[in-house]
């Protein structure tokens with residue numbers, strides 16, 4: 001079965017066509033700094049390969065769809081309902097569903113929701129202190145996202161280290177256009193930084209990270225802003241963009257501006273790496289120790305400077321980078337020094353393979 005997986009990130013489009021269940025890659029490609037997703041989808045090239053199904057790393061459809069489903073009216077309606085919680089991401093995937101229905105009529109579309117991997121979080125990590133009916137009637141809780149990436153790392157880190165999965169406590173730092181960290185205790189997610197929406201936790205390119213909700217209410221009351229106004233500002237002009245003043249929030253541009261002397265750009269990088277550092281400490285406590293810290297995603301794989309700043313001062317946890325390994329070298333590799341008790345790794349994200357596996361399971365189970 002040939003499964004096309006378009007990974008529609010908040011800043012990029014990567015795709016693979018995989019022959020399942022053998023996992024042979026038939027075609028692949030990537031576009032960066034994407035703003036027009038319909039046009040980028042039109043640029044996907046499958047060569048002469050046929051496509052039997054299209055599977056998405058779809059983001060949010062609430063409490064009833066924390067798994068992998070053929071996208072029918074019910075799934076699409078839930079994605080629409082949760083557009084309020086994930087305005088940037090769900091809009092992209094709703095556009096994609098429409099585009100593929102038009103381009104490939106009759107080909108099944110599958111949603112492998114990013115929330116699936118975090119179903120294992122214990123209740124004390126999952127629930128917020130809100131009135132009981134917010135939780136029981138409206139599904140207000142921590143869902144967590146980037147599930148495909150963190151699930152991939154949950155298998156890849158032990159494989160790379162040659163250690164059994166059920167012995168390893170891993171902190172997976174997916175840093176990219178959107179960023180999240182996951183505590184993976186012996187293969188399962190036990191906590192993650194994104195919450196009810198992919199708008200919380202670490203700062204993202206143009207979306208805020210953790211923020212006191214009363215600051216939002218205060219600004220709305222003071223300025224007479226509508227929810228639409230605030231949602232737009234927090235989704236499109238906040239995060240690294242808001243801190244640095246660089247509208248795209250791309251770390252390549254922010255790093256260059258910081259090097260050229262911009263204090264705002266430097267502040268953005270300082271805020272971001274402080275959060276990563278602090279979270280590594282928190283998740284070490286959450287798991288009662290840590291064996292591996294993994295950097296993945298566009299920033300995690302490609303920015304030695306941000307990795308260095310994220311690991312600074314963590315020697316007391318047994319985390320020590322090797323400067324040369326961190327600065328030089330490419331691909332999947334060890335970044336920590338030989339004396340570092342915790343292994344620090346850079347591993348390339350492969351969310352597409354996780355989505356293809358899940359979609360293949362869902363399609364063959366329903367056949």
Ligand SMILES: Nc1ncnc2c1ncn2[C@@H]1O[C@H](COP(=O)(O)OP(=O)(O)O)[C@@H](O)[C@H]1O
Pocket residue numbers: 008009010011012013175176177178205249250251252297298299302303
């Ligand atoms: N060479 C690089 N150095 C530093 N940051 C990079 C580099 N390449 C990409 N990035 C960062 O990674 C982000 C893209 O991350 P990625 O995980 O691919 O995207 P998405 O969030 O769209 O899925 C860019 O916005 C940029 O901030």
Ligand SMILES: CC(=O)OP(=O)(O)O
Pocket residue numbers: 008009010011059089114145146176177178198
């Ligand atoms: C939450 C999520 O999947 O984010 P992105 O696609 O931007 O990496």
Ligand SMILES: [Mg+2]
Pocket residue numbers: 009010176177178
């Ligand atoms: Mg991504």
